[in-house]
Each structure stands twice: as C-alpha cells, then as structure tokens.
C-alpha cells in the first residue's frame with residue numbers, strides 16, 4: 299500500500315534537512331501530543347506551558363525568525379513543522395502559530411530593541427506565552443472599525459476596550475493588543491499583570507477544544523510610552539502578522555487532512571461489510587482517490603508558496619489567500635469525507651477524524667474566513683474592492 303503523500307514521491311522535493319525537521323516534529327507530535335490529545339479535547343483543556351517549554355527546546359517557537367533565541371528556519375521548514383503538529387491537533391498547532399507567527403512576529407517586526415530583549419528570548423524558549431488581540435466582539439472580519447481605544451495621557455497610554463476569541467490569552471504573559479488612537483491603529487505589548495487587563499477562558503467551544511481561547515477586557519489599562527510597538531503604524535502592521543500565521547495554516551491544515559486520510563484507509567482496509575473490506579468497494583476507492591489527489595495538490599501548492607517565500611523573502615497577501623482558501627477548504631472536505639468512511643465510528647473520539655473535522659471549522663474561520671480570502675483574490679483579479687458590498 300502507498301501512503302497518500304507518497305503517490306507522487308513528493309518527499310523527493312524536500313532536502314535532507316527539511317525531511318529531518320519533518321520527521322523530528324512528527325516524532326514529538328506522536329510521542330507528546332497524540333497519546334493525550336483526545337482526552338485534552340474532551341476535557342477542553344491543554345497544558346499550554348508544558349507544551350510550550352517542550353516546543354521551545356526544539357526551536358519550534360518563532361522558528362522562522364532570526365536572533366533573540368530563534369532558530370531562523372526557512373519558510374518550508376516552518377511549514378513542515380506546522381503540518382506535523384496539526385496532524386496531531388489543530389489546537390496544538392494554533393498554540394505554536396499564535397506564539398511564533400502572531401505575537402513574536404509582531405514584536406520582532408515592529409518592537410523596540412528593549413521590547414525584543416524583554417520578551418522574545420523567553421517566548422522562543424517557551425518560558426513566556428504570548429497572544430495577539432485583534433478581533434473584537436463586534437469587529438472580526440472588519441478590524442479597521444475596531445472599538446478598542448488608545449488614549450495618550452502625558453507619557454503614558456491608556457487602553458480601553460475588549461478583544462474576543464484570542465488564542466492563548468488566558469495563559470499569556472504578554473498580549474500584543476491593537477487599538478485605535480487619534481493617529482491611527484497602534485500595537486502595544488501589554489504585560490498580562492497590568493492593572494485593568496483581564497482574560498477569561500471562553501467555554502463551550504465545540505471546536506479547537508485542545509486550545510486555550512480567551513476574551514480580553516481592557517479597563518483603563520495604563521501603559522508607559524515604551525509599551526507601544528514603535529514600528530507599527532496603521533492596520534497594515536497587524537495584517538502583516540496575519541499573513542505570517544496564514545502561511546503556517548496553509549501547511550497545517552494538510553496535516554489534519556493527512557491524518558484523517560491515513561485513519562480512513564486503515565479503517566477501510568480492516569472493516570468488513572458484505573463479506574469484504576469496505577476499501578474493496580469502488581465507491582470507497584473513489585473517495586480515497588479523490589482525497590489523495592486534493593492532499594497532494596494542496597502539498598504542491600504549500601511547497602510552491604514556501605519556496606517562493608524563501609526565494610523572494612515574502613509572499614503577496616493574495617498568494618497567501620490562495621493557499622489558505624484552497625488548503626483549508628480541501629482539508630475540511632477531506633475530514634468530512636473520511637468521517638463517512640468510518641461510519642458510526644466516525645463520530646467517536648476514539649478516532650481522530652471528527653476532532654480534526656471540528657477543529658478545521660475554526661481554522662476555516664480564523665486568520666480570515668474563506669469569504670474574506672475570496673474577496674482578497676477577487677480584488678487581485680479585478681482591481682475592484684468588494685469588501686463593503
């Protein structure tokens with residue numbers, strides 16, 4: 299039997315070093331996450347700090363950044379790590395994405411040297427946890443209209459407002475908060491013990507349950523002038539961080555899909571109905587073949603974008619949108635299709651498929667919904683902005 303990603307020998311497109319990183323992260327995910335993640339998911343908890351320390355030791359936090367304890371990996375290496383983590387669980391990959399691509403990237407790209415020295419080495423080591431607060435209760439896809447305000451008071455800044463659906467917020471040591479000042483949108487590094495800052499865990503999630511998600515309230519949070527990220531001016535700063543995180547998702551979603559397909563093939567070859575394995579039915583094989591096709595096309599797309607990014611230094615937002623829209627959409631379709639192959643067992647937590655499918659509902663929504671990515675691509679194709687109607 300050929301593994302789905304081996305049909306086209308796609309591993310041959312990777313260097314030895316890339317394969318080594320992929321295999322290392324796969325082993326860690328298999329040893330450290332996979333055996334316990336179904337229980338974390340069921341209980342709606344995850345040991346963020348323990349995992350962060352372990353991932354930090356391996357250099358997985360902010361792994362594509364340079365200096366300050368970060369390992370300076372390539373985009374493809376970072377993508378492969380995301381894929382292997384998400385093959386275990388999207389929530390665990392989210393922990394790493396938010397820490398490295400959102401919170402650390404924001405500090406790295408827009409912070410002062412003092413802010414970088416203060417936060418980044420501890421975050422790279424997994425000793426300090428960061429979160430990234432852009433979304434608000436009333437402003438998700440449209441952050442330009444954010445309500446959170448930053449007011450100058452002498453040399454200080456005072457933040458008032460609230461952020462919603464913020465990954466890692468309840469456990470964070472530092473929150474990168476985006477707020478509107480008279481001059482435009484600014485970013486702030488807010489220590490979580492600042493008076494007026496509070497983060498509560500959002501309960502009753504039916505998706506991404508092995509991830510800590512919080513609601514932040516900012517009640518007259520007074521910060522020194524040095525807490526503002528000096529390089530961040532306007533909404534393009536947080537949007538550039540989202541482009542970073544979206545890149546990891548392009549790869550990560552494929553990991554979840556791959557795990558579903560592996561599970562479905564294993565199941566279908568051993569489960570018998572009508573006196574033969576269900577994998578022997580043509581309808582099952584048609585499903586498996588179609589899913590393997592999409593998985594490989596998604597991998598080629600991710601690899602192309604990764605190679606472009608490593609060569610050019612950056613991707614255009616619409617290029618990242620092509621990757622995120624396609625790979626998450628196909629991953630969730632694969633997860634749902636695999637669930638049908640498992641029949642009744644498909645809805646059981648004994649198998650990872652329903653967990654991945656449910657997780658991918660969040661992945662479809664965060665870092666820009668599918669509709670928002672369609673609009674980004676549509677704008678690139680037509681030159682017309684259709685966001686507001």
Ligand SMILES: Cc1cc2nc3c(=O)[nH]c(=O)nc-3n(C[C@H](O)[C@H](O)[C@H](O)COP(=O)(O)OP(=O)(O)OC[C@H]3O[C@@H](n4cnc5c(N)ncnc54)[C@H](O)[C@@H]3O)c2cc1C
Nearest residue numbers: 430431432433438439463464465506660664665667669685
């Ligand atoms: C588990 C989880 C973790 C998250 N983590 C973070 C985090 O760490 N930091 C952070 O800042 N945010 C985070 N988010 C928030 C996430 O980015 C938002 O939920 C997302 O941007 C969508 O915003 P919204 O939920 O307000 O939906 P809305 O913006 O209200 O959208 C609702 C629907 O309307 C559609 N829509 C909106 N505008 C348009 C339009 N112009 N044209 C067509 N359709 C449109 C959307 O596509 C969607 O289908 C997280 C979300 C989840 C679920």
